[in-house]
Amino acid sequence: MRNAEYNARRKEAIPQGVATATNIIASRAENATIWDVEGNAYIDFAGGIAVLNVGHRHPRVIAAVRDQIDKYTHTAFQVVAYPPYIELAERLNALAPVDGDAKTIFFTTGAEATENAVKIARAATGRPGIIAFAGGFHGRTLLTSAMTGKVSPYKRGLGPFPGEIYHIPYPSPTTGVSIEETLKALNFLFAADIEPERIAAFIIEPVQGEGGFHSPPPEFFQALDDIRRRHGILVIADEVQTGFGRTGKMFGIEHMPIKPDLLTVAKSLGGGFPISGVIGRADVMDVIGPGGLGGTYGGSPVGLAAALAVLDVIEDERLLDRANVIGHRIRERITQFAENKNLVKITGLRGPGAMIAFDIVDEHGQPDGVEAKRVCSRALEHGLILLSCGQSGQAIRILMPLTVEDETLEQGLNILEKALTAVAREAA
Numbered sequence: 001m002r003n004a005e006y007n008a009r010r011k012e013a014i015p016q017g018v019a020t021a022t023n024i025i026a027s028r029a030e031n032a033t034i035w036d037v038e039g040n041a042y043i044d045f046a047g048g049i050a051v052l053n054v055g056h057r058h059p060r061v062i063a064a065v066r067d068q069i070d071k072y073t074h075t076a077f078q079v080v081a082y083p084p085y086i087e088l089a090e091r092l093n094a095l096a097p098v099d100g101d102a103k104t105i106f107f108t109t110g111a112e113a114t115e116n117a118v119k120i121a122r123a124a125t126g127r128p129g130i131i132a133f134a135g136g137f138h139g140r141t142l143l144t145s146a147m148t149g150k151v152s153p154y155k156r157g158l159g160p161f162p163g164e165i166y167h168i169p170y171p172s173p174t175t176g177v178s179i180e181e182t183l184k185a186l187n188f189l190f191a192a193d194i195e196p197e198r199i200a201a202f203i204i205e206p207v208q209g210e211g212g213f214h215s216p217p218p219e220f221f222q223a224l225d226d227i228r229r230r231h232g233i234l235v236i237a238d239e240v241q242t243g244f245g246r247t248g249k250m251f252g253i254e255h256m257p258i259k260p261d262l263l264t265v266a267k268s269l270g271g272g273f274p275i276s277g278v279i280g281r282a283d284v285m286d287v288i289g290p291g292g293l294g295g296t297y298g299g300s301p302v303g304l305a306a307a308l309a310v311l312d313v314i315e316d317e318r319l320l321d322r323a324n325v326i327g328h329r330i331r332e333r334i335t336q337f338a339e340n341k342n343l344v345k346i347t348g349l350r351g352p353g354a355m356i357a358f359d360i361v362d363e364h365g366q367p368d369g370v371e372a373k374r375v376c377s378r379a380l381e382h383g384l385i386l387l388s389c390g391q392s393g394q395a396i397r398i399l400m401p402l403t404v405e406d407e408t409l410e411q412g413l414n415i416l417e418k419a420l421t422a423v424a425r426e427a428a
Contacts, residue, residue: 002038019153021046021387022380029056032404032412034385042380043412046387047399050209050241050355053268054313055401061271061309068305077106077299078291084304091311092265095250096279099259103285106277106299110240110266111139113276114203116293117262118143120278121201121234124287128163129199131189131233133170135211135391138203138238147203150211150391166193170204172214174348174359179220186227196231201262206252209241212390213350213357213397221256234261234284240276241355244268245314245402248324248353255352271310275303319402323353326409330356330398333413343420344371344427348395357397359390369393371423378419384412386419 006025024036032055034042047053054061068084077085089104096102107113118130132138134149146161148154149170155161166189169175171182190196202224207215228235237260242252246268253260261284266276277299278285313319331349334356338346348359360372372388375396379386389395400412 003036006037021376022385024380031055031057032401032408041383043384043400043408043415045379045398045400045412045416046385047268047401048272049267049387050246050399051267051270052272053245053319053402054271054310054317055403056272058271058309058313058403060313061273061306064305064309065273065302068302071301073302074297074300076296078294082301082304084301084308085299088304088307088311091308092277092279096263097251097254097259098261098263098279098281101282102279103282104277104279105285105293106275106304107295108274108276108297108300108303109139110264110276111141111144112295112298113240113264113266113278114138114147114236114238115141115143117203117236117264117278117280118147118201119293120262120280120284120288121236123292124284125200125232125234127198127200129166129194130164131166131168131186131199131202133204133208134167135170135175135208135214136203136205136238137208137210138240164194170208170211170214171216171220172208173217174212174214174350179217179223182220183223196227196233199231199233201234201236202228203236203238205238206242206256207247207351207355209397210389212359212395213355215252215255215350215352218255218257221258225258236260236262236264239263240266244310245319245323246353246355246399247351248320248327250314250320252352252355269310270303270306271313273300273303273306275300275307313403317403320353322402326354326400326402326404327352327356329409330354330413333417334358337417337420342424343417344375344424346396346420354402355399357389357395359394360396361394367392367394371427372396374423374426375419378422379415382415382418384415384419386416 027037092104093102132147136149138144138147146165168185169177169182171177171179237253243265262280362368369392376386
């Protein structure tokens with residue numbers, strides 16, 4: 001059956017609210033390549049939206065999953081506990097960049113993780129308020145949609161949302177928002193809407209994912225650390241997209257001069273299998289009593305087995321170093337693209353490690369989301385899966401597996417250059 005036939009069936013069977021960035025239908029995948037049902041191969045620069053840092057179907061992940069399936073697939077941890085849950089919690093606790101001892105609880109999705117982090121923060125502080133950032137993405141449940149700092153398409157027509165969620169600007173050289181402007185907005189919030197003594201936590205992505213791969217200067221986190229200590233406010237680092245090697249560190253927050261109280265993790269933790277979690281200071285994590293946290297599928301034995309293998313792969317294949325090597329090569333090529341007058345105009349190259357983005361802009365230097373989508377479309381025609389993001393949809397984000405072969409990486413970058421060239425010719 002062809003892609004078009006499946007897409008016609010999809011239109012009849014599935015609501016339009018769940019969108020798909022491409023029109024191809026996957027048949028199989030290995031490492032950094034996906035084949036569609038028609039046998040066409042595509043280099044994957046999306047990585048399942050940062051889920052596949054160790055690639056599609058890494059042999060060690062698949063072997064661990066098969067071994068686990070042969071034992072049991074589900075008991076519900078709240079009914080009968082099992083070793084992988086305890087083993088993975090121990091390993092993440094040892095890796096966690098928090099002050100003192102850490103503890104970990106597991107869920108299924110990133111939204112579950114961020115929502116439960118808020119529950120824990122509110123219980124630990126006895127306060128209701130949560131401060132999030134413009135452009136941030138934290139999930140699609142009602143609470144996590146409320147925290148997400150982008151109206152369309154995540155909030156439009158879907159309210160009302162839970163209260164006591166507040167947004168301030170996200171400071172970054174590439175958003176044009178200074179630290180001073182963000183702190184001024186925070187002080188205004190404290191003066192006009194809610195006193196700091198009623199704020200439970202800040203929730204912040206060390207590098208914004210859907211928001212466009214922006215990251216604050218380290219000095220902002222120093223200021224945030226001072227504010228949280230002064231007012232007893234917790235800091236939640238949303239590591240759902242930045243975690244597990246993508247930025248060249250195990251966690252993105254490790255680039256910054258702050259130790260968070262809680263971290264939310266998901267995506268690449270499971271290497272393609274559903275698993276998420278909240279890691280945090282033990283004294284904070286233990287505030288909620290027995291039965292107050294959990295979920296029927298939270299901490300699936302299959303996802304846990306995959307995650308344990310993922311941590312082994314990251315360590316044994318030195319993927320933190322690999323992320324920096326890949327990132328250096330990508331920056332070299334994109335810098336060359338930006339200097340080439342025959343390509344679409346690009347600017348704003350940014351991102352740590354292999355979490356890289358750049359903006360497509362028009363002749364006046366303004367963000368151009370329409371052209372960015374066209375670049376992704378032309379890339380797909382040549383065999384490259386590419387995603388856009390950002391407040392205006394102008395950013396091209398690059399999230400290939402960290403295990404990508406050097407030759408495949410170069411092929412993908414060559415296709416990206418072709419797409420940028422093709423769109424420039426169409427606009428001429």
